[in-house]
Amino acid sequence: MTSGILRALEHEYQEEEVRKYRASHLFEDIESSRTSLILRYIIQRYNFTNGGAASSNIKRALVRLGANPQLARRVGIAIYEAEMNLIIHTTNGGSIHVEIEPNQISAFIWDEGPGIKDVNLAMQPGYSTATEEIRELGFGAGMGLFNISRCVDEMDLKSEFGKGTHLTLKFFLKGEDIMGDGHLNLKEDGNDA
Amino acid sequence: MTLDQIIKDLDLKVITEGKDFASVTPTHGYVSDMLSCVMTGAKNKSIWVTLQAHNNIVAVACLLDIAAVIISEGAKPDQETINKANEEGITLLTTDKNSFYVVGRLWQLGLRDQ
Numbered sequence: 399m400t401s402g403i404l405r406a407l408e409h410e411y412q413e414e415e416v417r418k419y420r421a422s423h424l425f426e427d428i429e430s431s432r433t434s435l436i437l438r439y440i441i442q443r444y445n446f447t448n449g450g451a452a453s454s455n456i457k458r459a460l461v462r463l464g465a466n467p468q469l470a471r472r473v474g475i476a477i478y479e480a481e482m483n484l485i486i487h488t489t490n491g492g493s494i495h496v497e498i499e500p501n502q503i504s505a506f507i508w509d510e511g512p513g514i515k516d517v518n519l520a521m522q523p524g525y526s527t528a529t530e531e532i533r534e535l536g537f538g539a540g541m542g543l544f545n546i547s548r549c550v551d552e553m554d555l556k557s558e559f560g561k562g563t564h565l566t567l568k569f570f571l572k573g574e575d576i577m578g579d580g581h582l583n584l585k586e587d588g589n590d591a
Numbered sequence: 592m593t594l595d596q597i598i599k600d601l602d603l604k605v606i607t608e609g610k611d612f613a614s615v616t617p618t619h620g621y622v623s624d625m626l627s628c629v630m631t632g633a634k635n636k637s638i639w640v641t642l643q644a645h646n647n648i649v650a651v652a653c654l655l656d657i658a659a660v661i662i663s664e665g666a667k668p669d670q671e672t673i674n675k676a677n678e679e680g681i682t683l684l685t686t687d688k689n690s691f692y693v694v695g696r697l698w699q700l701g702l703r704d705q
Contacts, residue, residue, distance in 0.1 A: 403608070403609050403610070403611075404611065407610070407611075446645070446646075446647060447646060447671075449646075449647045449650060450647060450649075450650025450651065450653070450654065451650065453650070453654060454650050454653050454654060454679070457653075457654055467656070471635060471654065471655065471656060474654040475630055475654055475655070478630060478650065478651070478654050479627065479630065482626075482627075535626075535643070535645060535647065536624050536625050536626040536627075536641075536643045536645075536647070536648075537625075537626055537627065537647075538627075539625040539626075539627040539628050540627075541625075541627035541628060541630070541631050542627050544631075545627060545630055545631045548631070
């Protein structure tokens with residue numbers, strides 16, 4: 399039975415390796431002045447069943463594209479918090495667009511309401527407007543926006559009460575964080591030398 | 592210390608698909624029922640102790656590369672949550688003991704938060 403499980407795991411592992419191999423060469427194989435890949439997600443309000451699905455998919459995409467695992471984790475955490483904010487706090491849900499380039503990742507998260515009354519207050523760790531019901535699920539600790547700010551290189555939060563919120567996140571990739579398989583090859587060559 | 596040893600020592604019930612637990616070595620521990628605190632504080636390869644049993648724990652564990660989730664106080668995830676955990680390769684363990692006991696035991700076994 400154990401060998402059966404191990405065989406299945408090995409098969410899954412190989413499939414994942416093939417996927418990674420294909421995707422990680424994307425940026426090298428396609429030539430343009432500036433190549434980017436855009437991932438788009440629509441997030442529904444109060445859909446807790448799918449909570450974290452977009453951010454998990456984004457993280458997996460980054461790993462397959464050859465991202466450093468630590469970078470993929472950082473991006474995943476920031477976008478998870480933003481995704482849960484769309485689920486918990488919006489009137490009609492919202493959208494997430496992630497633009498991946500070899501040397502930077504940008505995330506645009508926006509909704510059409512209700513908007514944040516006091517952005518500075520919302521940024522403070524521990525401040526939350528979540529209901530008791532939401533808190534029972536383990537959300538609404540008031541750590542979300544603060545946690546996002548910790549994970550990103552640049553964060554811009556614009557909100558108008560009654561209109562909606564636009565959140566822009568940037569991750570600048572340097573050295574071993576640069577996207578794709580190219581840097582892995584370079585590093586291996588470096589080790590050989 | 593391997594996950595296999597932790598499962599045996601704490602008499603944990605494995606409710607997701609079997610894995611080679613002897614090859615998984617958790618390096619840190621974290622306990623909280625607030626998901627945002629976990630997102631902020633838990634390191635990768637951590638054991639996460641919580642009494643939350645709904646399906647959002649899977650996404651959190653997956654995003655953080657958590658080694659395994661120990662669900663305490665006899666809380667039982669539904670089948671949908673277990674299926675999702677299997678899809679994502681997340682190990683869910685359950686126990687009737689409370690979080691205090693579980694964390695105390697993990698600490699005795701040598702697991703730390705740093």
